[in-house]
Amino acid sequence: MTTITYDEMNEMLKEAVARFKQLGYKVGKVVELDVSRRYSRAWAKCIWHRSLRDKSFTITVSDRLFRANKESVRDIIHHEVIHTIPGCFNHGRMFKNAAGHCNKKFGTNISVTTPEAVVYYGSDSIQAQEYEKRIAEFKQQRKEARKAARQAACKGNK
Numbered sequence: 001m002t003t004i005t006y007d008e009m010n011e012m013l014k015e016a017v018a019r020f021k022q023l024g025y026k027v028g029k030v031v032e033l034d035v036s037r038r039y040s041r042a043w044a045k046c047i048w049h050r051s052l053r054d055k056s057f058t059i060t061v062s063d064r065l066f067r068a069n070k071e072s073v074r075d076i077i078h079h080e081v082i083h084t085i086p087g088c089f090n091h092g093r094m095f096k097n098a099a100g101h102c103n104k105k106f107g108t109n110i111s112v113t114t115p116e117a118v119v120y121y122g123s124d125s126i127q128a129q130e131y132e133k134r135i136a137e138f139k140q141q142r143k144e145a146r147k148a149a150r151q152a153a154c155k156g157n158k
Contacts, residue, residue, distance in 0.1 A: 003066050003067065003134045004066055004068070004070060004073050004134075005134065005137065005138065006033075006141035006142055007141060008070070009033055009061065009065075009073065010033055010145075012074050012077045012078075013030060013033055013059065013077055013081070015074075016074075016077050016078040016081040017030065017081055019102060019105075019106055020082070020085065020098065023098075023105060025085045026085065026086060027081060027084050027085055028048075028055060028084030028085065028086075029055070029057065029084075030056070030057050030058070030059055030081070030084060031049070031056040031057065032058040032059070032146075033058075033059050033060075033061070033142075034058055034059070034060040034061070034142070035060065035061055035062075035063050035066075035138055035139070035142070036061070036063065037063045039060075039061075039062035039064070042062060043062050043065060044059060044062060044065070044076050044077070044080050045060050045080070046058075046059050046080040046081075046083035046084060046089075047059075047060060048083075048089065057083070057084045059077065059080045059081070061073075061080075066134050066138070071109070074108065075108050075109050075110050075111075078099075078108055078110050079099070079111070082095055082098045082099060082102075082110070083095070085098055095112070096112065099112070
């Protein structure tokens with residue numbers, strides 16, 4: 001079974017940000033990539049931290065994405081990154097233009113609706129155990145990444 005790791009999702013996030021910057025878009029600051037087991041209908045959500053001065057964002061993905069193919073995960077992360085672009089927080093004309101530019105230039109398949117091509121790799125007990133293991137690894141990697149970010153921030157303030 002192929003699964004996605006936290007590091008792979010982070011790399012996809014960095015790739016998406018770089019691609020939209022290359023296309024000339026002003027991409028918002030994504031401060032965290034998170035996972036939720038509570039998303040039953042959404043694949044991911046982009047949350048705007050309006051209270052913070054820098055207008056940063058958190059992208060939260062459904063734990064179901066750990067069982068999806070990598071191309072679909074990439075496209076969903078790209079979709080959420082578009083929401084960080086000024087004027088693209090909804091699925092209006094500007095959002096669709098940004099998605100179209102990325103699709104044309106980089107061969108992605110970003111859409112407004114859930115892609116039909118999201119493929120799961122089954123759910124037998126062995127795969128379910130592997131899936132639970134990956135979720136635990138993801139949480140541990142996220143915890144370590146947060147700790148490293150805090151340590152770096154503390155060193156920067158000294």
